Amino acid sequence: MKGIDLASMSINWLSELVRKKEISPVEVTKASLRRIEKYDGELKAFITVTSEEALRRAKKAEASIVRGDYIGPLHGIPIGLKDIVFTKGTRTTCGSKILADYIPPEDATVVKRLERAGAIIVGKLNLHEFAFGATSVNPHYGTPRNPWNGQCIPGGSSGGSAVAVATSLCLGALGTDTGGSIRIPSSLCGIVGLKPTFGRVSTYGVYPLSWSQDHVGPMTKTVKDAGILLGAIAGYDPMDRASSLLTVPDYLSIGKGVRGLRAGVPSDYYFENCDVEVRDGVMKALEVLKEAGMAVEEVTIPHLSHAASAGLVILMAEAASQHENYLKGSQGKEYGRDVRGLLKMGTFITAAQYLKAQRVRSVVRKEFLKIFQAVDVLLTPGLPIIAPGLEQDSVTISGKTETVRSALTRLMRPYNLAGIPAIVIPCGFSKSGLPVALQIAGRPFEEVTILAVAQAYEEQTSWHERRPSM
Amino acid sequence: MKKKGEISKETLRSISEGLTEVKVDEGEWEDMLIRMGALLNDIKALDEVELSQVQPAFSFNPGGEAE
Numbered sequence: 001m002k003g004i005d006l007a008s009m010s011i012n013w014l015s016e017l018v019r020k021k022e023i024s025p026v027e028v029t030k031a032s033l034r035r036i037e038k039y040d041g042e043l044k045a046f047i048t049v050t051s052e053e054a055l056r057r058a059k060k061a062e063a064s065i066v067r068g069d070y071i072g073p074l075h076g077i078p079i080g081l082k083d084i085v086f087t088k089g090t091r092t093t094c095g096s097k098i099l100a101d102y103i104p105p106e107d108a109t110v111v112k113r114l115e116r117a118g119a120i121i122v123g124k125l126n127l128h129e130f131a132f133g134a135t136s137v138n139p140h141y142g143t144p145r146n147p148w149n150g151q152c153i154p155g156g157s158s159g160g161s162a163v164a165v166a167t168s169l170c171l172g173a174l175g176t177d178t179g180g181s182i183r184i185p186s187s188l189c190g191i192v193g194l195k196p197t198f199g200r201v202s203t204y205g206v207y208p209l210s211w212s213q214d215h216v217g218p219m220t221k222t223v224k225d226a227g228i229l230l231g232a233i234a235g236y237d238p239m240d241r242a243s244s245l246l247t248v249p250d251y252l253s254i255g256k257g258v259r260g261l262r263a264g265v266p267s268d269y270y271f272e273n274c275d276v277e278v279r280d281g282v283m284k285a286l287e288v289l290k291e292a293g294m295a296v297e298e299v300t301i302p303h304l305s306h307a308a309s310a311g312l313v314i315l316m317a318e319a320a321s322q323h324e325n326y327l328k329g330s331q332g333k334e335y336g337r338d339v340r341g342l343l344k345m346g347t348f349i350t351a352a353q354y355l356k357a358q359r360v361r362s363v364v365r366k367e368f369l370k371i372f373q374a375v376d377v378l379l380t381p382g383l384p385i386i387a388p389g390l391e392q393d394s395v396t397i398s399g400k401t402e403t404v405r406s407a408l409t410r411l412m413r414p415y416n417l418a419g420i421p422a423i424v425i426p427c428g429f430s431k432s433g434l435p436v437a438l439q440i441a442g443r444p445f446e447e448v449t450i451l452a453v454a455q456a457y458e459e460q461t462s463w464h465e466r467r468p469s470m
Numbered sequence: 471m472k473k474k475g476e477i478s479k480e481t482l483r484s485i486s487e488g489l490t491e492v493k494v495d496e497g498e499w500e501d502m503l504i505r506m507g508a509l510l511n512d513i514k515a516l517d518e519v520e521l522s523q524v525q526p527a528f529s530f531n532p533g534g535e536a537e
Binding site: 212303305306308309310312313316327328332337340341342344345347348349353355356357358359360361362363365403406 | 486489490491492493494498501502505506508509511512513515516517518519521524525526527
């Protein structure tokens, strides 16, 4: 089949054609590589493109499928990896100059699992240096371009992953999320981004930022695709000491609707200092879910406003510890200015302050678990703002000014701190044509529930079908 | 003019470097003082939470209460 239009395809849709042998994995991979060749010079989504290896694996996948050995919905599907996920024999830069030539000796667990599922890795995706930032402005590899407006940030730190998926350079990608790094760029680029429960997906072989808040998860064009990718990478890994032994459910059995489910809306925190267009988009999304049969009520989580502060203190201290040797050594000068400054600041956090943040974390997590006795999910905006400009340092909402970093992370961090799953999906566009996102969070290890709610919303709307003009 | 008992920026910088063993360049130090102000606000905010009976989340169990 010639002229495959990846822009109109989801993993779920394409995999059916691959399974029925109507499309070959080689043609699909070639279509992905052609798009990368054509558009990535401008988009800067990729740091490394693995064309030869991808085509070799695609031919192998094609041969398997012709033999009748179809593995599942990722077989022969082009997937990208944030360039902080280790790939044996392929350089993993972490978006840094320090690791510009680093070639890992082994694959991350998630890479082994994707390959076991038959996925074709087409390359390594751009990011904020060492995943320590929310914009993806990268002084070493260029800044990935927001496909809806090139003058705006794509968000980060998994910016390359979001741009590649939004522009269909690949059908799905993996990102990492320590303070929103999957959900921020997914929100700003109008795609689906899922941060699973802490311990659900192995982080072994992923360069750490904050051990107790790092998560790996899928970034896709549709909710079903997120379920497909999550199903492939989730599950116990003895190499990750935080990995959970809990059984992995079938994430493809979602789509049972939302009737009978209860949603909580913590308006006092999540809708405070929120852009009017974002608030309107999310409120309309709540109406859609209500009409679909979901019960929606206001809830209060007392220490929510402290969660972002605790998450930041823990992140700064853990990141400074991870980077200590580089910081003290000659490599210290090779960091970009913003990341070096943040890491150095992290060294000033005292042990007592770090422990206080960990104690606040206990309080916040307990409050989340209590609220989830009353409701099944929490519904909030993904971000309080639409995509800010590339050079913008601060935003002003309702007369209150805050840094872009704070605005991008304050609605995200609570879920990293508590380790609970959260998904963002597009729920509208601003008048200027920039995406707005709805965030759905759920009980630990109940990704099935948040996927079901997201799927129900997606079925009632068509925001996920919009594509940026190329 | 430095008041009595007030530590100069330079002294503060050298104490910080001594404690953390991380060298900070002149230009960076000015930047960091501004950013530190924001971080200190976050650290200070944690004082508002009643923690007398609360243990740190060290034993954060990935299985959570669901296990």
